[in-house]
Amino acid sequence: MTENNELIRLSAAVLAEKLAAREITAVEVTQAYLDRIAAVEGKVHAFLHVNADEALAVAAEVDAIRAAGGAAAEELHVLAGVPIAVKDLIVTIGQPTTAGSKILEGWHSPYDATVVERLRAAKMPILGKTNLDEFAMGSSTEHSAFGPTHNPWDLDRIPGGSGGGSAAAVAAFEAPLALGTDTGGSIRQPGAVTGTVGVKPTYGGVSRYGAIAMASSLDQIGPVSRTVLDSALLHQVIGGHDPRDSTSLPDPLEDLVAAARTGNVRGMKIGIIKELHGEGYQAGVENRFNESLELLKGAGAEIVEVSCPNFKYALGAYYLIMPSEASSNLAKFDGVRYGLRVLPEEGPLTIERVMGSTRAAGFGDEVKRRIILGTYALSAGYYDAYYGSAQKVRTLIQRDFEAAFAKADVLISPTAPTTAFKLGEKLNDPLAMYLNDVATIPANMAGVPGLSLPGGLADEDGLPVGIQLLAPARQDARLYRVGAVLESLLEAQWGGPLLDKAPSLTDSSLTDSASAVAATDSTADAALSHGGSH
Amino acid sequence: MAAINRDDVAHLARLAHIEMSAEELDRMAGELAVIVESVKSVSEAAGDDVPATSHPIPLTNVFREDVVGHTFTAEQSLSGAPDAYEGRFKVPAILDED
Numbered sequence: 001m002t003e004n005n006e007l008i009r010l011s012a013a014v015l016a017e018k019l020a021a022r023e024i025t026a027v028e029v030t031q032a033y034l035d036r037i038a039a040v041e042g043k044v045h046a047f048l049h050v051n052a053d054e055a056l057a058v059a060a061e062v063d064a065i066r067a068a069g070g071a072a073a074e075e076l077h078v079l080a081g082v083p084i085a086v087k088d089l090i091v092t093i094g095q096p097t098t099a100g101s102k103i104l105e106g107w108h109s110p111y112d113a114t115v116v117e118r119l120r121a122a123k124m125p126i127l128g129k130t131n132l133d134e135f136a137m138g139s140s141t142e143h144s145a146f147g148p149t150h151n152p153w154d155l156d157r158i159p160g161g162s163g164g165g166s167a168a169a170v171a172a173f174e175a176p177l178a179l180g181t182d183t184g185g186s187i188r189q190p191g192a193v194t195g196t197v198g199v200k201p202t203y204g205g206v207s208r209y210g211a212i213a214m215a216s217s218l219d220q221i222g223p224v225s226r227t228v229l230d231s232a233l234l235h236q237v238i239g240g241h242d243p244r245d246s247t248s249l250p251d252p253l254e255d256l257v258a259a260a261r262t263g264n265v266r267g268m269k270i271g272i273i274k275e276l277h278g279e280g281y282q283a284g285v286e287n288r289f290n291e292s293l294e295l296l297k298g299a300g301a302e303i304v305e306v307s308c309p310n311f312k313y314a315l316g317a318y319y320l321i322m323p324s325e326a327s328s329n330l331a332k333f334d335g336v337r338y339g340l341r342v343l344p345e346e347g348p349l350t351i352e353r354v355m356g357s358t359r360a361a362g363f364g365d366e367v368k369r370r371i372i373l374g375t376y377a378l379s380a381g382y383y384d385a386y387y388g389s390a391q392k393v394r395t396l397i398q399r400d401f402e403a404a405f406a407k408a409d410v411l412i413s414p415t416a417p418t419t420a421f422k423l424g425e426k427l428n429d430p431l432a433m434y435l436n437d438v439a440t441i442p443a444n445m446a447g448v449p450g451l452s453l454p455g456g457l458a459d460e461d462g463l464p465v466g467i468q469l470l471a472p473a474r475q476d477a478r479l480y481r482v483g484a485v486l487e488s489l490l491e492a493q494w495g496g497p498l499l500d501k502a503p504s505l506t507d508s509s510l511t512d513s514a515s516a517v518a519a520t521d522s523t524a525d526a527a528l529s530h531g532g533s534h
Numbered sequence: 535m536a537a538i539n540r541d542d543v544a545h546l547a548r549l550a551h552i553e554m555s556a557e558e559l560d561r562m563a564g565e566l567a568v569i570v571e572s573v574k575s576v577s578e579a580a581g582d583d584v585p586a587t588s589h590p591i592p593l594t595n596v597f598r599e600d601v602v603g604h605t606f607t608a609e610q611s612l613s614g615a616p617d618a619y620e621g622r623f624k625v626p627a628i629l630d631e632d
Contacts, residue, residue: 110610203590217589246596247589316573327550334551336625338614344553351626356553368552373566375546376538385577392580394587430565431572447590473591 007032008173012082012230015176019081022066026059026081030125033083037127037174040505045149046159046169047128048088051095055083055125062123077122079233084119085175087166088129089136090221091210092116095126099212100134100144100162103333103340103362113210114245115179115221115238122237127175130165134364135330136186136214138162139436142427143366150423151194153463153502157420160190160436166224167194172505177234178224183214184318185416185440187222188452192415192466195454195498197483198224199231200440202473203447204249206235207242215325216247218318218444226499228453228483232260235476251474259477263484266300270482271408275311276439282418284458288465289414292455295489296412296482306407308400310393311442317393318441319434320377320386327374330367333359369430398446405472410482413439415452415466443470451479453487454498464498538566 007029010018018024034052041047062081065072091097091109093116098104112120119126133143141149141164149164151157152172159168166178167190180187182200191198199222206221213219223234240253270293277289297303335341335358336351342361344353363371377386404411416436426432443450448470455467467486471478491497540563547554547562554562608621617624 107614110606110613204593243598247591247593249591249593310579313576313579316576317579319569319573320576331551335616336623339616341616348630349626350630351628352551353553354626355551359551360553363552368554368558369562369565369569371550371552372543372546372562373569375550376542376566376570379546379549386573388586389577389580390573391586391588392584393576394590395584396580398587398590431568434569445590 008036008176010176011227012079012176012225012233013227015082016078016233019062019066020078026062026125027056029081030055030059030083030127033127033175036172040172040174043150043155043505044152044168044172044174045147046130046165046172046174047085048098048100048131048146048165049095050128051126054094055127058123058125059083077124077237079237080123081125082177083125083127083175084234085127085130085166085169085178086116086119087132087163087178087180089132089162089181089212090116090179091212092126092129095129097129097212098146099136100132100146101362101364101367102145103358104338105145105340107339109210111210114207114242116210118238124177124237130163130169130178132165132186133162134367135212135326136162136181136183137326137366137370139185139189139433140423140426141165142423143364145364148423151420152505153195154420156422157463158193158423160193160416160420162186163190163198163224164194167191167196167198170194170196170224170226171499171502176226177230179234179238180222180224181211182220182222182440182444183218184322184444185437187224188440188450188466188468189416189436191224191452192468193420193464195464195502196224196226197228197231197451197453198222199235199451199476199479200443200449201235201239201476202249202449203444204245204247205449205474205476206238207245207248209242209244213329215322216329217325218322220444226497228451228480228487229257229260231451232256232480249474254477256477256480260480260484263481263488265296265482265485268301268410268482269304269408270296270301271304271306271404271411273311273404273411273413274305274307275309276413280417280438281414282458282460284460285414285416285418285465287459288456289467292467292486292490293412295493296486299485299489304408306404306411308397308404308442310396310400313393314397314442314445315434315438317390317397318437318445319373320390321394321445323370323374324377324387325374327371327378330363330371333362335359366430394445397442401442401446401448401472409471410478411470413468413470414455415439415468419458419461419463419465439468446473448473449476449479451483453483454490456490456494456498457501538570539563
């Protein structure tokens, strides 16, 4: 067990080195993670499905290729045998894909997402599918139809959302890497509140083919990890042009791994966004943010202040554009081609009435709210005032970014205004929930890349704080260059990774809250004991 | 901009094909009114001279080669359908008999 505990705490980069040197086997690593999942899932509930058999088979295949040596072993991808978890919004052959919704419960995709094909080509064992807010709509995973995920730092708190499952899986050492999707902050905000790293690449930098669409002009798949270098390694696997996504950028992928390995900020201009800190931000968040600025300054960066006056409209514009696109994307769940069909209890069985009952039973409250809001924003008479105005705001936000990047190479802000809040605290106040994304939304509106990394623990509650870096479109490498420097400066100060300070989750002192969680949550246990669909 | 009321929500729910109970309509109308109020400022943010952006990084003329790509078999396409008959999706009646 001690040995396995050491294995699961290694970074993906170190695992890859040890695998290549044949110091460890992929089966050992994969089994260590499956054991960890079995040990802590009852408390964390990061997974909706665990894919043990397939993951072990892929690991065994990698081990066999390495053992045989020769050209096939030489050609193995650097991450071959390093396991990964996949957000359950991304379709996979051989495992259910639910999008966290009852309307897709038990559905199996007949095809793999492009990013999943790339994981398979790299021979990375897929550990399973991670929990999320239904159709990625939320900031806490509390909108998952299959129960919330719990923050490994404090099981009574939210792990962020929508990708709380991926972030919690990585933070709880249930996976070294995971895939997320980010429409308004769903990779970065969970990263911030769980003390992990998450990257939203430039829009179009990673194929969206096979990601169940929420808002097509904002959605982006990206890496989730424990270190900046690990995100760069994963980004390099999944990034690059895909002809099956017509919004995929044709540009060749930059060497992001080299950027992370040779990070340097000397002479770089780093811009503080005036509108994204200060009032409305928790004191502990603000303190850790200021410390990071000092560290970067000490490393030779020049800190400048930039102003993005139109960011104050970003949240409002986002909550018009996103629901508009979502209402249209979710029209396909009609009870005919896939997923749930619910018949009306009385009256004639027409398609209209079957759709009405199916969508009433299959969608949760937040999804319904957004569909109604989107339908409203797109309806005749309101289109210009709402959707049209929001699209103009999008232009203003892009112009703000342009002006800011004329003064700074990268921008910096806290990732989220607060640390993780209590489960249930904001569930009945949609507007308070939406405010969690205030600092992450502008990047999606403009299509620019963003990275969140741990900035330390807030003084008042001892919970992780996230630092967000933003770069111009197509300059994702800058995020890794600066992120790697800040990470190493912070870790030198902490004496090791921030996650070393997180609770072990297997201490006997946690038994009480664990049994309380297990009592309210049978999904994870069912998924584990059946080793199949929930 | 007009506020959103219960009748609006009922109408929108019909357009969106989501059946809603009376209780749900009441609750949704209250919540949506708050949200709509909070996004109001968006309509005053930009003047007429500002063009709209629909896509963050626009690409134009994205075509593929005109060759047959991957296609699913009928079985694959129907594999997730709640009801199918003789290789086709089975759809409830389109028209009400009344």
